[in-house]
Amino acid sequence: MSSHHFVKEGQEPALFILEPISFQVASPLLEWAPLVLVSENVLDDVLRWGIKIDVVLAVDSRVETLTQNLFEQVPIKILSYGPTETAMMKGLDFLIDRKQSGVNIMTVVLDDLFVQTEKFLDQLQISLLDETWKWSAVSRCDFEKWFPKSTTLRVRKSFGLQSIQCQGLMAKRDFFESTADGIVVIRSNQLFWVAESHS
Numbered sequence: 001m002s003s004h005h006f007v008k009e010g011q012e013p014a015l016f017i018l019e020p021i022s023f024q025v026a027s028p029l030l031e032w033a034p035l036v037l038v039s040e041n042v043l044d045d046v047l048r049w050g051i052k053i054d055v056v057l058a059v060d061s062r063v064e065t066l067t068q069n070l071f072e073q074v075p076i077k078i079l080s081y082g083p084t085e086t087a088m089m090k091g092l093d094f095l096i097d098r099k100q101s102g103v104n105i106m107t108v109v110l111d112d113l114f115v116q117t118e119k120f121l122d123q124l125q126i127s128l129l130d131e132t133w134k135w136s137a138v139s140r141c142d143f144e145k146w147f148p149k150s151t152t153l154r155v156r157k158s159f160g161l162q163s164i165q166c167q168g169l170m171a172k173r174d175f176f177e178s179t180a181d182g183i184v185v186i187r188s189n190q191l192f193w194v195a196e197s198h199s
Contacts (some may be wrong), residue, residue: 013102016091017042021106023049025129029104039087055079057087096123104129133195143186143194151178154195164188
């Protein structure tokens, strides 16, 4: 018996492939047939995956060449951006204009993206994925989720003196571990990020 998933358009998080990352990380996210955005610098890698790409982000000067090279992907949208923009900013603006509810951004270097994405969080639920971790922004300052015992989580503050309260977690060196099967609670008075391992 087959199962079919019916998801309202814009409700399933989009997948935004910003930097080179393995297909193994992307594969589970592709099962729900999300809207797929790809930065031009990883386009060749993603084309080798054999998946349907919906949007490519490229610098202005490359649009004509890409339009010719991507004829097999039609229909496809090529979003161009100028010297004062970045692929990520252009992509997130596009998703907000489409009334998209969320996005998973695949990247290698996370540090700058935490700060760069935070200004979009009032309009878009954002998660950042590298090869090991999935970081989710908790803009409502309250995170509750069931985890099995000994699950490893990481927490990133957005502000230096920000206080974080945890229930069901034990602090280790640079991460937290759930103390039992059950609900884990993380709270703060400001935005923070929580990471779960997906490797």
